[in-house]
Amino acid sequence: xxxxxxxxxxxxxxxxxxxxxxxxxxxxxxxxxxxxxxxxxxxxxxxxxxxxxxxxxxxxxxxxxxxxxxxxxxxxxxxxxxxxxxxxxxxxxxxxxxxxxxxxxxxxxxxxxxxxxxxxxxxxxxxxxxxxxxxxxxxxxxxxxxxxxxxxxxxxxxxxxxxxxxxxxxxxxxxxxxxxxxxxxxxxxxxxxxxxxxxxxxxxxxxxxxxxxxxxxxxxxxxxxxxxxxxxxxxxxxxxxxxxxxxxxxxxxxxxxxxxxxxxxxxxxxxxxxxxxxxxxxxxxxxxxxxxxxxxxxxxxxxxxxxxxxxxxxxxxxxxxxxxxxxxxxxxxxxxxxxxxxxxxxxxxxxxxxxxxxxxxxxxxxxxxxxxxxxxxxxxxxxxxxxxxxxxxxxxxxxxxxxxxxxxxxxxxxxxxxxxxxxxxxxxxxxxxxxxxxxxxxxxxxxxxxxxxxxxxxxxxxxxxxxxxxxxxxxxxxxxxxxxxxxxxxxxxxxxxxxxxxxxxxxxxxxxxxxxxxxxxxxxxxxxxxxxxxxxxxxxxxxxxxxxxxxxxxxxxxxxxxxxxxxxxxxxxx
Amino acid sequence: xxxxxxxxxxxxxxxxxxxxxxxxxxxxxxxxxxxxxxxxxxxxxxxxxxxxxxxxxxxxxxxxxxxxxxxxxxxxxxxxxxxxxxxxxxxxxxxxxxxxxxxxxxxxxxxxxxxxxxxxxxxxxxxxxxxxxxxxxxxxxxxxxxxxxxxxxxxxxxxxxxxxxxxxxxxxxxxxxxxxxxxxxxxxxxxxxxxxxxxxxxxxxxxxxxxxxxxxxxxxxxxxxxxxxxxxxxxxxxxxxxxxxxxxxxxxxxxxxxxxxxxxxxxxxxxxxx
Numbered sequence: 067x068x069x070x071x072x073x074x075x076x077x078x079x080x081x082x083x084x085x086x087x088x089x090x091x092x093x094x095x096x097x098x099x100x101x102x103x104x105x106x107x108x109x110x111x112x113x114x115x116x117x118x119x120x121x122x123x124x125x126x127x128x129x130x131x132x133x134x135x136x137x138x139x140x141x142x143x144x145x146x147x148x149x150x151x152x153x154x155x156x157x158x159x160x161x162x163x164x165x166x167x168x169x170x171x172x173x174x175x176x177x178x179x180x181x182x183x184x185x186x187x188x189x190x191x192x193x194x195x196x197x198x199x200x201x202x203x204x205x206x207x208x209x210x211x212x213x214x215x216x217x218x219x220x221x222x223x224x225x226x227x228x229x230x231x232x233x234x235x236x237x238x239x240x241x242x243x244x245x246x247x248x249x250x251x252x253x254x255x256x257x258x259x260x261x262x263x264x265x266x267x268x269x270x271x272x273x274x275x276x277x278x279x280x281x282x283x284x285x286x287x288x289x290x291x292x293x294x295x296x297x298x299x300x301x302x303x304x305x306x307x308x309x310x311x312x313x314x315x316x317x318x319x320x321x322x323x324x325x326x327x328x329x330x331x332x333x334x335x336x337x338x339x340x341x342x343x344x345x346x347x348x349x350x351x352x353x354x355x356x357x358x359x360x361x362x363x364x365x366x367x368x369x370x371x372x373x374x375x376x377x378x379x380x381x382x383x384x385x386x387x388x389x390x391x392x393x394x395x396x397x398x399x400x401x402x403x404x405x406x407x408x409x410x411x412x413x414x415x416x417x418x419x420x421x422x423x424x425x426x427x428x429x430x431x432x433x434x435x436x437x438x439x440x441x442x443x444x445x446x447x448x449x450x451x452x453x454x455x456x457x458x459x460x461x462x463x464x465x466x467x468x469x470x471x472x473x474x475x476x477x478x479x480x481x482x483x484x485x486x487x488x489x490x491x492x493x494x495x496x497x498x499x500x501x502x503x504x505x506x507x508x509x510x511x512x513x514x515x516x517x518x519x520x521x522x523x524x525x526x527x528x529x530x531x532x533x534x535x536x537x538x539x540x541x542x543x544x545x546x547x548x549x550x551x552x553x554x555x556x557x558x559x560x561x562x563x564x565x566x567x568x569x570x571x572x573x574x575x576x577x578x579x580x581x582x583x584x585x586x587x588x589x590x591x592x593x594x595x596x597x598x599x600x601x602x603x604x605x606x607x608x609x610x611x612x613x614x615x616x617x618x619x620x621x622x623x624x625x626x627x628x629x630x631x632x633x634x635x636x637x638x639x640x
Numbered sequence: 641x642x643x644x645x646x647x648x649x650x651x652x653x654x655x656x657x658x659x660x661x662x663x664x665x666x667x668x669x670x671x672x673x674x675x676x677x678x679x680x681x682x683x684x685x686x687x688x689x690x691x692x693x694x695x696x697x698x699x700x701x702x703x704x705x706x707x708x709x710x711x712x713x714x715x716x717x718x719x720x721x722x723x724x725x726x727x728x729x730x731x732x733x734x735x736x737x738x739x740x741x742x743x744x745x746x747x748x749x750x751x752x753x754x755x756x757x758x759x760x761x762x763x764x765x766x767x768x769x770x771x772x773x774x775x776x777x778x779x780x781x782x783x784x785x786x787x788x789x790x791x792x793x794x795x796x797x798x799x800x801x802x803x804x805x806x807x808x809x810x811x812x813x814x815x816x817x818x819x820x821x822x823x824x825x826x827x828x829x830x831x832x833x834x835x836x837x838x839x840x841x842x843x844x845x846x847x848x849x850x851x852x853x854x855x856x857x858x859x860x861x862x863x864x865x866x867x868x869x870x871x872x873x874x875x876x877x878x879x880x881x882x883x884x885x886x887x888x889x890x891x892x893x894x895x896x897x898x899x900x901x902x903x904x905x906x907x908x909x910x911x912x913x914x
Contacts (some may be wrong), residue, residue: 087799147884167742168743169742169743169744170744188742206730208741209741209742210740210741211738211739211741212747213741213746213747214746214747214748215737215744215746216704217704217705217744219742219743219744219794220703220744225751361859420774426730502699504696504700510749511748511749511750512748512750513700513701513748515700515701517699517700517704518696518699518700519699520699520704520708521708531703531704531705531712532704532705533705533712533713534712535712535714535716536854536855537834537853537854538834538854538855539832539834540833540834541833541834541836541852541855542833542882544833564857565856565857566855566856567856567857567859585856585857587856587857588856589856589857589858603858
């Protein structure tokens with residue numbers, strides 16, 4: 067079995083350092099080849115061979131980044147500490163990958179034994195030398211013109227199992243790609259793009275299955291999470307995020323609203339191997355802004371669901387925003403962490419900063435609400451009751467609701483550092499929308515918003531949206547961004563770093579107590595994870611909308627972050 | 641009233657056209673000068689009901705990316721009336737239907753009537769606003785701009801005048817009549833936050849007064865009182881403040897209602913470099 071190699075001409079290989087005459091060289095080459103083949107067949111895993119065992123123990127190999135969120139607990143924390151507060155002044159650019167695309171760069175790359183696998187917007191895949199940025203191969207998928215993702219032609223990354231990469235496309239396909247050859251192995255249809263379905267997430271591999279969820283909550287879809295056999299692409303199970311007639315939870319919908327009720331699942335879930343449960347955040351109900359068209363709690367929209375990864379059966383659910391009128395998708399990354407309980411056991415927790423502006427701590431064994439509080443100003447609810455259900459306080463017509471339609475946070479990956487015991491989230495603060503619901507008839511493939519989010523400041527002024535240019539045209543009048551550190555024991559803020567503009571960047575923390583993040587202003591900055599003090603920054607010149615990640619090759623730690631239309635990789639000098 | 645007069649077609653002759661919108665809001669456009677016709681060809685070509693339908697559709701389908709102002713996507717200003725990939729209404733409808741594959745612009749199964757509504761709004765979004773606007777004589781307005789109105793003491797037009805206040809050379813292309821009227825009547829209330837005057841005190845005590853051009857977490861870019869472009873590192877400032885009150889007085893302090901209508905008509909002729 068072969069693998070891509072990251073050896074370089076200036077680093078002689080073992081074979082190259084031995085002298086043979088021409089004939090011997092041929093013989094040795096043959097022998098070596100046979101030996102390599104045998105070794106590849108008999109030994110597992112070979113380099114670049116990512117078994118499920120390796121995925122389970124991703125924290126044991128911090129030099130690699132094997133899943134979208136860096137491991138099944140999704141804490142985006144690296145134990146690499148070569149880069150630390152004492153040497154940040156030496157941090158320098160190692161290489162840049164420039165995408166042949168002007169779409170937003172939201173992907174987090176995978177790194178496996180010196181090879182980086184990256185999605186170039188929208189659905190191309192490149193394999194790169196993680197040390198130098200040279201491209202080994204590029205796989206190009208041109209999405210169907212029927213694809214209509216609501217909010218940008220984006221992709222957030224890949225999954226890997228053994229030597230196969232898995233790519234989910236905006237035109238509703240799941241494609242398996244040979245990680246060495248860069249050629250597709252199978253391609254299966256997950257969803258119909260003409261009906262508004264899209265796949266924008268990085269898949270999640272559990273055991274021998276590839277799990278994906280669908281986007282399309284703005285198109286009146288009926289959402290689902292699917293699992294496919296990693297070897298064949300055959301569907302293993304489907305979990306509908308809106309229960310059908312006869313299923314528990316169906317009673318939370320009236321009439322036929324469930325058929326077009328949205329509830330997408332467009333960010334990657336997490337997995338607890340001990341409980342053998344996979345956790346997925348579910349998106350907004352549809353039509354987004356008009357709850358009068360869908361009376362009831364609208365399960366499992368705006369919820370987290372705990373599923374059996376073998377069957378897709380629901381173990382438990384927790385709903386953050388019942389009968390949501392504000393498009394508060396609850397697709398955020400479930401961050402898993404354990405703490406000792408008072409009886410010598412372990413509390414298995416799930417930390418969740420929700421788009422609705424509240425931070426939650428849940429017991430991930432049962433879904434029980436433990437504590438929570440708002441992390442940004444909110445006025446749609448006065449608080450959470452003992453069960454974590456919001457006490458809703460709808461604003462009068464024409465009044466501004468906080469947070470606005472993009473939420474207090476969104477797809478931006480949070481981080482949890484076992485080192486500091488703090489949870490970190492990118493937030494939009496003091497940002498609001500005036501929600502104007504309107505009755506809307508569902509039509510296949512059409513946006514199904516049920517109203518519009520109006521600008522609180524009237525015509526002529528902008529508020530933060532999905533995009534921005536080089537000039538910040540909204541400024542402090544429309545809210546700002548922040549990195550917020552929350553103590554999960556109390557749900558209270560430990561510190562916050564306010565920023566002029568809102569932020570779409572994910573967060574990475576390290577064992578050296580560094581926090582890596584960016585913002586829409588194009589800054590990539592490094593903070594002290596204990597205090598929030600800014601230790602280092604670099605203007606990269608384009609919006610940062612992905613999560614920084616870290617890896618190591620040849621004993622050198624790298625930090626990768628995409629900004630604008632390029633991926634920048636930083637490291638210490640030799 | 642014939643349908644085609646629901647919105648005022650800008651002509652070379654008509655002094656006054658009064659229209660009643662279906663929403664019950666009166667729109668009064670007083671027409672005074674042939675030059676106003678430039679770039680106004682679309683107003684009057686579209687039914688008011690279609691435009692209002694388009695406003696709704698725009699809010700539900702387009703606003704997330706393009707924003708209310710139509711200029712949130714880099715390189716695309718929906719209010720400019722010029723589109724990179726479509727010139728005729730038919731082409732624009734086709735683009736709305738198919739989207740732009742491989743980009744964030746998705747296809748959409750709009751019906752013919754919806755396409756008509758959207759195009760009606762897109763073609764007129766620069767020119768219409770659902771509030772009362774009175775336009776006067778732009779020639780008189782031009783005189784007021786440099787004279788009694790004292791606008792030219794701070795604003796620059798086509799390379800002439802100071803740069804301390806925003807350059808107005810193309811203001812008639814990038815603002816609606818109603819937005820401009822609000823700016824004249826209530827400068828503070830309608831001042832865009834980015835345009836706020838700032839005062840920065842350097843570590844040596846030097847005070848820089850200027851107008852904000854851009855700002856981020858660590859820096860601020862201004863045009864100072866000496867018309868120099870300055871980029872300041874916030875960490876090196878002793879003090880930084882942005883004023884929420886506009887230095888521009890309300891037009892009513894200097895001009896009467898008719899003169900304000902004249903000035904507004906003049907501002908709408910400012911289309912930038914053609």
